[in-house]
Amino acid sequence: MTLRNAEDWLVLKRITRFGDTDAAGVIHFYNLFRWCHEAWEESLEKYGLYASDVFPDLWSGLDDQIVLPIIHCEADFRKPIKVGDHLEVKILPEKINISTFQVRTEFECEGEKVALGLIRHLAINSKTRNRCNLPDKINFWIEASSLGQGPRPL
Amino acid sequence: MTLRNAEDWLVLKRITRFGDTDAAGVIHFYNLFRWCHEAWEESLEKYGLYASDVFPDLWSGLDDQIVLPIIHCEADFRKPIKVGDHLEVKILPEKINISTFQVRTEFECEGEKVALGLIRHLAINSKTRNRCNLPDKINFWIEASSLGQGPRPL
Amino acid sequence: MTLRNAEDWLVLKRITRFGDTDAAGVIHFYNLFRWCHEAWEESLEKYGLYASDVFPDLWSGLDDQIVLPIIHCEADFRKPIKVGDHLEVKILPEKINISTFQVRTEFECEGEKVALGLIRHLAINSKTRNRCNLPDKINFWIEASSLGQGPRPL
Amino acid sequence: MTLRNAEDWLVLKRITRFGDTDAAGVIHFYNLFRWCHEAWEESLEKYGLYASDVFPDLWSGLDDQIVLPIIHCEADFRKPIKVGDHLEVKILPEKINISTFQVRTEFECEGEKVALGLIRHLAINSKTRNRCNLPDKINFWIEASSLGQGPRPL
Numbered sequence: 001m002t003l004r005n006a007e008d009w010l011v012l013k014r015i016t017r018f019g020d021t022d023a024a025g026v027i028h029f030y031n032l033f034r035w036c037h038e039a040w041e042e043s044l045e046k047y048g049l050y051a052s053d054v055f056p057d058l059w060s061g062l063d064d065q066i067v068l069p070i071i072h073c074e075a076d077f078r079k080p081i082k083v084g085d086h087l088e089v090k091i092l093p094e095k096i097n098i099s100t101f102q103v104r105t106e107f108e109c110e111g112e113k114v115a116l117g118l119i120r121h122l123a124i125n126s127k128t129r130n131r132c133n134l135p136d137k138i139n140f141w142i143e144a145s146s147l148g149q150g151p152r153p154l
Numbered sequence: 155m156t157l158r159n160a161e162d163w164l165v166l167k168r169i170t171r172f173g174d175t176d177a178a179g180v181i182h183f184y185n186l187f188r189w190c191h192e193a194w195e196e197s198l199e200k201y202g203l204y205a206s207d208v209f210p211d212l213w214s215g216l217d218d219q220i221v222l223p224i225i226h227c228e229a230d231f232r233k234p235i236k237v238g239d240h241l242e243v244k245i246l247p248e249k250i251n252i253s254t255f256q257v258r259t260e261f262e263c264e265g266e267k268v269a270l271g272l273i274r275h276l277a278i279n280s281k282t283r284n285r286c287n288l289p290d291k292i293n294f295w296i297e298a299s300s301l302g303q304g305p306r307p308l
Numbered sequence: 309m310t311l312r313n314a315e316d317w318l319v320l321k322r323i324t325r326f327g328d329t330d331a332a333g334v335i336h337f338y339n340l341f342r343w344c345h346e347a348w349e350e351s352l353e354k355y356g357l358y359a360s361d362v363f364p365d366l367w368s369g370l371d372d373q374i375v376l377p378i379i380h381c382e383a384d385f386r387k388p389i390k391v392g393d394h395l396e397v398k399i400l401p402e403k404i405n406i407s408t409f410q411v412r413t414e415f416e417c418e419g420e421k422v423a424l425g426l427i428r429h430l431a432i433n434s435k436t437r438n439r440c441n442l443p444d445k446i447n448f449w450i451e452a453s454s455l456g457q458g459p460r461p462l
Numbered sequence: 463m464t465l466r467n468a469e470d471w472l473v474l475k476r477i478t479r480f481g482d483t484d485a486a487g488v489i490h491f492y493n494l495f496r497w498c499h500e501a502w503e504e505s506l507e508k509y510g511l512y513a514s515d516v517f518p519d520l521w522s523g524l525d526d527q528i529v530l531p532i533i534h535c536e537a538d539f540r541k542p543i544k545v546g547d548h549l550e551v552k553i554l555p556e557k558i559n560i561s562t563f564q565v566r567t568e569f570e571c572e573g574e575k576v577a578l579g580l581i582r583h584l585a586i587n588s589k590t591r592n593r594c595n596l597p598d599k600i601n602f603w604i605e606a607s608s609l610g611q612g613p614r615p616l
Contacts, residue, residue: 015507017500018517019184021177023237024364025519028173029378029427030345033338038479045477051546055480056332057487070337074382083177084513119337169353171346172363178518179365183532183581184495191492192325199323205392209326210486211333224491228536238359273491327492329485331545336481391485 009046010145012039012089014107016081027081033073035089036105036117043091044141053137056126065126066135071100072120079114081107087114093142099123099131101142163200164299166193166243168261170235181235187227189243190259190271197245198295207291210280219280220289225254226274233268235261241268247296253277253285255296317354318453320347320397322415324389335389341381343397344413344425351399352449361445364434373434374443379408380428387422389415395422401450407431407439409450471508472607474501474551476569478543489543495535497551498567498579505553506603515599518588527588528597533562534582541576543569549576555604561585561593563604 014035022028044054056067081087092104102120106113123134134142168189176182198208210221235241246258256274260267277288288296322343330336352362364375389395400412410428414421431442442450476497484490506516518529543549554566564582568575585596596604 015504016513017503018176018513019182019496019499022172023175023177023179024375024377025177026377029381030173030338030341033341034481037338037481041479042477045546051478051480055545057544067332069332069334069388070385072382072384073337074380076380077378080377082519083517084507169350170359171349172359173342173345178529178531180531183535184492184499187492187495188327191327195325196323199392205324205326209391211390221486223486223488223542224539226536226538227491228534230534231532234531236365237363238353326484327490330480331483331485331487333485338481 006145006147009043010091012042012046012091014039014087014089016083016085016087018083020081021083025080025082029075029077032075032077032107032115032117033119035107036073036075036103036119039089039091039105040103040119047141047144049137049141054135066123066132067126068121068123068138070119071122072102073118075115075117077115079109079112081109081114085109085114091145093145095134095139095142096120098133101134101138160299160301163197164245166196166245168193168241168243170237170239170241172237174235175237179234179236183229183231186229186231186261186269186271187273189261190227190229190257190273193243193245193259194257194273201295201298203291203295208289220277220286221280222275222277222292224273225276226256227272229269229271231269233263233266235263235268239263239268245299247299249288249293249296250274252287255288255292314453314455317351318399320350320399322347322395322397324391324393324395326391328389329391333388333390337383337385340383340385340415340423340425341427343415344381344383344411344427347397347399347413348411348427355449355452357445357449362443374431374440375434376429376431376446378427379430380410381426383423383425385423387417387420389417389422393417393422399453401453403442403447403450404428406441409442409446468607468609471505472553474504474508474553476501476549476551478545478547478549480545482543483545487542487544491537491539494537494539494569494577494579495581497569498535498537498565498581501551501553501567502565502581509603509606511599511603516597528585528594529588530583530585530597530600532581533584534564535580537577537579539577541571541574543571543576547571547576553607555607557596557601557604558582560595563596563600 016027020027020031056065088108090106095101100122102118105117107115123132124130125132170181174181174185210219242262244260247255249255254276256272259271261269277286278284279286324335328335328339364373396416398414403409408430410426413425415423431440432438433440478489482489482493518527550570552568557563562584564580567579569577585594586592587594
């Protein structure tokens, strides 16, 4: 894997679409979590991982797969987000322990923070459903995200 | 299975929720398909089938499971549907051939048709992905739906 | 409004549908927030309020409407939730201050807590977008929810 | 508006995300309509229109706004679409009459058509809710889409 500018895979773009809104004329709240999860997937991909590295393919059998269920998530909404808004999406991954990590996602519009999301994942074995170590590829992605930002607790 | 009044499992209720709407103040269109599919699931359940009779459980392995992917769907929207609207949901199943069936769903509000949806399913074997006969339980549900309505082509 | 058994409007039912799941075979996480919000709407309705009492109708003009944007939400996921699961949904409203309230929602399956959601709303004036007092009807609903449970801080 | 290569705004990219799938391991069907609508919005934007040119802003009042409700939609699913699939998305707009247009959307993966969607819109006046002429900007976008493809019936 070649060294990349973190901006490429940790700072993304998103434009609010009409279907993201509700009858109050602004984003319907839980769509923010869809954005967070899709931003995470886009980040992994731009970093160099494949969906098949991270997401279970139940069609190919369950032996020895690691799955990463979400155990907690939260969001704060600071400003109304409207259709057509151009958002900057910053991804802030953090390892919590050997089997748990979380991704904080900050959404900015015209330089102002409009919303924050956080999603926490636990690694489990798809067969036993016991907790296990995070996949190496996720560890690498988390570690790479902290380079250039000074040391972070791992 | 005891004989049931078809009204119980072919005519359902639904109330439009705030998250179903978009910034135009009415239902965002594709949520109608979620309603159609959920109404189908509710109908199967009220008729006496379990989700595990109809939906694949990939966790339990793939051998000899029949899956029912959707090959076509369509909808017509006649009147705006707003938050809080109480809808009557009529399910009209129809067998097309030995491996295909469709479910038409009519939505009425205060006696007026407001929208129509249609979802067409094909039965395939989960392992080979070749088309196969519809599961017996789906056939029974389709046939039962036509009782009391005069003969229908099967 | 007649006195009602709180069980009727604070303890609801929900069945997981196929469209709620993802390729890991369990509920896709943010659908829990849709369930929380819909459960809140169902509770208001069973208590005796109309959607038009609570949700903005932008088509009728904006003057003096109170809107209740969500400022924070979070969820914990404890057990996998699968298609067909019959869930008991407990609504726990709480007033935080004169312009803010939150609704905690507990999901149980076969007597076990499987997930928890929380949604916090702020009351604002739809025209000025300044914070304002909660609507009386929401206050009544919150107060009624605490009856029979001993005193709660309001 | 400068002349643009139609490829830029009529042929788009999309990658299937995990939240688009269901427990059968493939895209949950109605998400295709979300993709179609978002592709339409992206096309308008890349062509040079703003969301505010096309979507109603109820907060700014309803006088003389044109809204474009969907009156019909349909989709065909030909191949399973899985998480991580890179799709090419072709937009094919068509004017039906002075107040109606539709957008056909073709999805290809590795050179094969995997799905087709179609969404039909009617132009109405937001206040009277009577049908009206399509907005000029939508007409221009539709006409521009046919340039370089030989004459099309308008």
